[in-house]
Amino acid sequence: MSGREPILIANGQGFWGDSILGPVRLVREGPLHYLTLDYLAEVTMSILQKLRSRSPDAGYATDFVRMLERILPTCKAKGIKVIANAAGVNPSACRAAVIAVVKKLGISGLKIATVEGDDILGTLPALLASGEELRNMDSGKPLAPRLADVQSANVYIGARSLTDALAQGADIVIAGRVTDPSLVVAPMMHEFGWAWDDWDKLAAATIAGHIVECGAQCTGGNFTRWREVPDMARIGYPIVEAYQDGSFVITKHPNTGGLVTVETVASQLLYEMGDPKRYLTPDVVADFTTIQLEPAGKDRVRVSGIRGTPATPTYKVSIAVLDGWKATGQLTIAGPDAIAKAELCAKIVWERLKLDGVAFEPEERMQELVGTNVCHAGIAAAPSEPAEVVLRLGVRSTDRAKVDRFGMELAPLVTSGPPGVTGFAGGRPQATEVIGFWPALLKKELVTTRVAMEEVR
Amino acid sequence: MKVRLSQLAYSRSGDKGDGSNVGVIAYDRACYELLCRVLTPAVVKRHFKEICKGDVERYEMPNLLALNFILRDSLGGGGSASLKTDAQGKTHGLGMLYLEIEVPAGFVVPKGS
Numbered sequence: 001m002s003g004r005e006p007i008l009i010a011n012g013q014g015f016w017g018d019s020i021l022g023p024v025r026l027v028r029e030g031p032l033h034y035l036t037l038d039y040l041a042e043v044t045m046s047i048l049q050k051l052r053s054r055s056p057d058a059g060y061a062t063d064f065v066r067m068l069e070r071i072l073p074t075c076k077a078k079g080i081k082v083i084a085n086a087a088g089v090n091p092s093a094c095r096a097a098v099i100a101v102v103k104k105l106g107i108s109g110l111k112i113a114t115v116e117g118d119d120i121l122g123t124l125p126a127l128l129a130s131g132e133e134l135r136n137m138d139s140g141k142p143l144a145p146r147l148a149d150v151q152s153a154n155v156y157i158g159a160r161s162l163t164d165a166l167a168q169g170a171d172i173v174i175a176g177r178v179t180d181p182s183l184v185v186a187p188m189m190h191e192f193g194w195a196w197d198d199w200d201k202l203a204a205a206t207i208a209g210h211i212v213e214c215g216a217q218c219t220g221g222n223f224t225r226w227r228e229v230p231d232m233a234r235i236g237y238p239i240v241e242a243y244q245d246g247s248f249v250i251t252k253h254p255n256t257g258g259l260v261t262v263e264t265v266a267s268q269l270l271y272e273m274g275d276p277k278r279y280l281t282p283d284v285v286a287d288f289t290t291i292q293l294e295p296a297g298k299d300r301v302r303v304s305g306i307r308g309t310p311a312t313p314t315y316k317v318s319i320a321v322l323d324g325w326k327a328t329g330q331l332t333i334a335g336p337d338a339i340a341k342a343e344l345c346a347k348i349v350w351e352r353l354k355l356d357g358v359a360f361e362p363e364e365r366m367q368e369l370v371g372t373n374v375c376h377a378g379i380a381a382a383p384s385e386p387a388e389v390v391l392r393l394g395v396r397s398t399d400r401a402k403v404d405r406f407g408m409e410l411a412p413l414v415t416s417g418p419p420g421v422t423g424f425a426g427g428r429p430q431a432t433e434v435i436g437f438w439p440a441l442l443k444k445e446l447v448t449t450r451v452a453m454e455e456v457r
Numbered sequence: 458m459k460v461r462l463s464q465l466a467y468s469r470s471g472d473k474g475d476g477s478n479v480g481v482i483a484y485d486r487a488c489y490e491l492l493c494r495v496l497t498p499a500v501v502k503r504h505f506k507e508i509c510k511g512d513v514e515r516y517e518m519p520n521l522l523a524l525n526f527i528l529r530d531s532l533g534g535g536g537s538a539s540l541k542t543d544a545q546g547k548t549h550g551l552g553m554l555y556l557e558i559e560v561p562a563g564f565v566v567p568k569g570s
Contacts, residue, residue, distance in 0.1 A: 224463070323536070
């Protein structure tokens with residue numbers, strides 16, 4: 001417990017691939033105590049596991065290390081601590097890369113912690129042998145028959161080990177598959193010393209984390225009334241101004257673009273929401289129907305009243321399984337008669353594949369005429385005679401050769417189809433893996449998370 | 458009188474397994490209470506008939522003047538299996554706002570257009 005209040009916790013990265021300007025400007029353009037960064041989507045873990053299988057030094061979010069190189073001198077000068085789920089499936093390699101950057105910058109007196117224990121790929125066979133079935137939460141099927149297809153297996157861990165790392169004095173905390181809101185829960189638990197069974201406080205911290213976990217989506221990004229959002233190019237990333245009593249204010253640095261209003265915050269509260277009364281994380285069950293939002297000045301929204309109930313006895317496990325192969329490709333078809341010609345092009349592709357003995361079931365193939373209303377099919381009116389359309393074709397199959405064969409039939413349309421076919425860029429569509437997710441539950445006592453710390457003196 | 462849902466509410470959507478979630482947030486309490494009555498799962502299912510192949514579930518959040526809809530089987534496959542442009546349902550929220558809603562005589566519509 002530090003006794004300071006409020007605590008300023010920002011999120012500078014909503015996903016791997018988010019703008020580097022988020023974190024760079026957050027640390028430069030105003031006061032901050034903690035910078036959190038979210039890198040891991042479900043599909044990311046299987047990609048990282050594959051990279052690691054090819055090289056023992058790979059398997060973490062490399063963008064994180066490059067970004068740290070830009071912000072660490074400022075973080076050190078201002079005492080900003082960094083918490084990220086950038087470790088992917090290789091925490092020790094990530095830590096080593098971060099330490100190399102710290103040394104390169106000539107910074108000393110930094111403690112770098114990794115949180116480990118979420119990656120259970122190596123122990124899956126033993127878990128199954130011991131009687132854990134890891135049944136799919138949707139289908140009810142046991143995992144054992146699919147074991148050979150498993151690409152990665154990670155437990156969504158909570159805030160506890162992150163909080164331990166902060167208590168041990170870590171300046172940079174790097175975790176693997178920690179659940180996104182826990183990145184924000186940990187600094188609140190550390191600073192305010194709340195009990196791990198103070199469910200209302202844990203729920204409040206979790207909801208603060210939920211609001212900021214997608215970066216600028218709560219500060220005016222992706223907002224319905226987009227015309228009212230000022231200076232989106234300079235959009236400010238979100239900051240949680242957290243108070244000891246569990247209330248907090250969502251804000252952003254002054255003089256940044258974007259908008260923080262009850263509406264932009266409420267929008268993000270609804271993002272990827274299921275049952276609002278039971279928002280489950282490893283730390284708590286949060287009740288979104290208790291949230292009170294009120295304006296608290298320009299670009300400030302106060303959030304209070306949040307209630308929570310005890311966490312469940314299980315962790316959610318995200319298991320990535322190989323479900324076959326897919327490819328998509330596109331051509332641009334100019335008018336006149338763009339729609340009729342695009343439909344003919346699609347028909348030609350399927351027929352030529354059939355001529356060569358390659359057939360796809362209806363559910364294995366997709367054709368879209370982008371520009372004729374593919375996103376809101378059956379809802380919005382489509383133009384009857386667009387000046388041009390983009391033809392997108394795609395297939396999926398358990399047979400990789402069939403998928404690759406499909407990729408060879410798009411370019412020929414430029415010279416052997418109707419006139420006005422262009423825009424064949426980016427080369428032949430390549431088969432990529434289809435990764436399915438196998439959600440399962442695992443008793444918490446079967447998972448041990450731990451902190452490893454290294455200091456650059 | 459019929460008005461567009463966008464005159465009564467704003468929205469956000471994202472993916473939820475092989476389905477999407479669409480959050481609809483009313484501009485005021487009168488709109489929320491109207492939407493609770495008329496924006497039923499059946500109406501939403503019919504609106505998204507070419508997109509949503511499964512059931513529609515609805516949750517109420519009166520504290521936020523919000524309704525949350527789950528549109529099962531609306532992404533063309535879960536995980537990375539989808540071949541669709543909008544594989545994550547990012548645009549479903551805006552799609553919802555095209556809905557035409559019958560409002561009672563004298564109802565104050567918060568947004569002119």
